[in-house]
Amino acid sequence: MAKTDLYLGLDVGGTHTDAVLVGETGLVSHYKAVTDHANLLRSVRGAIEEVARDADPSRIKRVNLSTTLSTNAIIENKLEDVCVIASSGPGIDPGNFRIGRFFYEVDGSIDHRGTEVKGLDQKALAKIAGEAEKKKIRAFAAVTKFSTRNPDQENAIARAFEKISDFTTFGHKLSGQLNFPRRVVTAYFNSAVWRLYNQFADAIEEGLRGLGIEAEVNILKADGGTMPVAVSRNIPVESILSGPAASVMGIVALCDITRDSVMLDIGGTTTDIALFADGVPLIEKDGISLQSSPTLVRSLKTRSIGVGGDSAIYVEGKSVSIGPDRKGPSMAAGGKEPALVDALNYRGIIEYLDVAASRRGITDFAKKKGIAAAKLADAAFEFAVGRIKQEVDAMLDEIRNRPVYTIHEMLEGKTIAPEVVYVMGGPARAFRESLENAFGAKVEIPKNFDVANAIGAALARTTIEIELFADTGKGTLLIPSIDVRRKIPSGYTLKDAERDAKKLLEEHLSAMGVQANADSEVIESSSFNMIDGYYSSGKDIRVKCQVKPGSFKRLT
């Protein structure tokens, strides 16, 4: 038999580290261990070693990794000092966006057309460089307003620190999106985790070599796609908050999703929710927030609510509710206070661990509250289902009410009507019937859902989004995030731009070493006639192009 390819997926989560090895015919092996937060590297290496123990390492073609390293570094504030140099021009006072201990505002200004209005204060830059050198700062972030329309000033800032920097984040390379405050935050985080992340990447690559694995290594992003590890070394911030995306991509890999659907991952503490339109997971319009700081990091649209198997039960008067908190484990698992799974045990919907303990707990609690035990258990379960339904409806509402900017979208815009609910997580089976009734939709529970996250990571393909901005009056074309800048003729059209965006995106992907990926698609495209006084001054052309999240292989 010919040697078939194997794919290794790894999800380092808050509680568990999951690893899977996937082959042509399905799941080959899986491994689960408690995450060692003090030594993530050990968790990762251990999991890889275990899951690949019986495999021929030369067959492993791809290792995809979802890690909390950057997220934790930011949350725990284990960050390197970064010198942030921001130039904003007129607008909201940039002092509002101070971040880190070394934040400098420098005079200079670029307007919304990308025209330089005021040159950079070079003297100030030289002075800051002197101070940074004295303070031994080696990581920098260069951010100017409208740098996605003209990156010159960011480039000039970086040049001023060239001699003393190990690394500089250029704001315009993070995203084509317009949002100066998010650019500042994202650039800062990126530089602040850069060194730590690169050390981690070095160690992973070295570890894989040690195991004889010569696979291509990719890192999972919050948008459910991957990036090659070499790319991730310059944009480590893109690796934050990829955990929920791993679960969503797991469902994509395990089920043949083609219609509008809902995904529910019902865990011990929370239920994570994601939505699909025509089988494609929805992406958040703006970037994800970390530590209540909005960033430019693209992410799937997911929501987490405090409904899980261990959610505590509350009774107030006649009304029964659960969560959003938990008070330790359920009584079935040796806890002291009744939780949702105890209610399910009581009603015989499940048989989970110590059923007698659950029965006892629910009976005592109901007596204390003066309510019938069966009624209490039913009400608790009903509340959980109701709360999930309510949150899904809120997400759908939000999508329905999302602002649009053309008459066409206003009148013809797509709405989402879920036809299938995919459920995973420990209590998934117990919820089947109630969810079917609540949603009036088919409920599907994939097998292997307990390692869906690692499977999702293993089979996720590379994603990318670029924004092209062309001004035929100035004769310029820019794709800031992939550093494309070129001249265009005055007769350049929207069609040319759409073609070039796709071509340049694909060239960029192959330069990154990404092969056999999904097709790119144009997702937004517009062309405006600009008029200066009474004369046409060219066209303002904008094209957004992406490779959407998806699995390169299905395990259905």
Add this chain to the structure above:
Amino acid sequence: MIKAKNRMGLIFFPAYDWAISPSHPEREERLLYTQDQLREEGVFDIDGLVEFKPDIATEEDVMRSHFCFPDVESVTTESHMISAGGAIKAARIVMDGQVDKSFALVRPPGHHAMKSVHGNRGFCNINNEAIMIEYLRDRYGVKKVAVVDTDCHHGDGSQDIFWNDPDVLYISMHQDGRTLYPGSGHFDEMGGPNALGKTINIPLPPETCDEGFLFAIDEMVMPIIRDFKPEIIVNSAGQDNHYSDPITNMNFSAQGYAALNEKLNPDIAVLEGGYSIQGALPYVNLGIILAMAGVDYSHVREPNYNAAMLKQDPRITDYIKKLKDVVLGVYFNPPPIENLPGYGQVMTRRKNVYYDTDGIRESQVESIVRCRECAGLFSLETYSTVCELSLGIEIPMNACASCRKEGVKLLNSAKKSGKYGTIQVIDRVKKEYYRT
């Protein structure tokens, strides 16, 4: 993260697929750079500032304010219904308590659209603010509203619609009509016999600067508003007083617009004109939004702002100071109307209206009953180059028994006469709006 002092709703509808014509000032890209600026500034990330999708106005919403001839569908497009719906949404979110204030950045504009509509004039078909205000009254029982129109052009449409309404204070500050379209807005235009002094015009000389505008707000607009005590203040927020506007001659700045809104403190703002789409709108809109939200706007400035160039000529300052007494007099002590009929008698007004965008000529005869008890029965006979003789009848909010009875009588005899192509009826007492 920046936190807004006032919870603020933005209804941003740039209608990127709608233009009057490809090179017309009212074209697709008009709000493009504003959106770029607002996004780049991170305005939508401000805590307490939320973006909303517009409603789509219904025919009834339009018929509550306008007599459309021959009907609503003939004189509007979807863009107008969304723009008016944007204003309605702005009002709803304030009234429902979702936000403290709101700003509808919608196009096309509306303040040149009059009571009777046969087509487009001054880039406007239907009047967004009027439609919004009648919605507020119909659905929320609001009575007294003040509209302060800060567009550079006189809001002749809004003035026309509220001319006989004693419960809407309409104040327009604009470039003197002797020097700019539409030519009206003299301070002696003060409202109809039942609403005298509730229409206030503040015609400002060309090249009025921040100083003059803010003086007008402090010394004329605010004292009148304080006396009128409206339940809701609306800013009809045209942005063509800006020094860079290509079709006007004023010297107002983004800082000035922001300061004006801080002083006026409107509940709702609705975008009107403003055609310096690159040099003014991005900064003026940013300034207005921050000022309304109660966020520091002191760093908002046009890239080419030059304080010395925008210093007001002392002669202009003197002129505006003199204007103050005249304007306050219109409100506090309006001079008697010539040929004022007795109570219960009808006063008529003839008007010829030219629809510059569509090239339509309309002739109107307006009749209002001078009433001691209510705002008075109103009717309007009209014909135009595109529409046969038609009639509009309005029974006002809180109409007295006599005006109600006269209204029904008028409708019946009009129907019987058979001389009108269309009859439009606004019955605010029964909340019925229909055509026969």
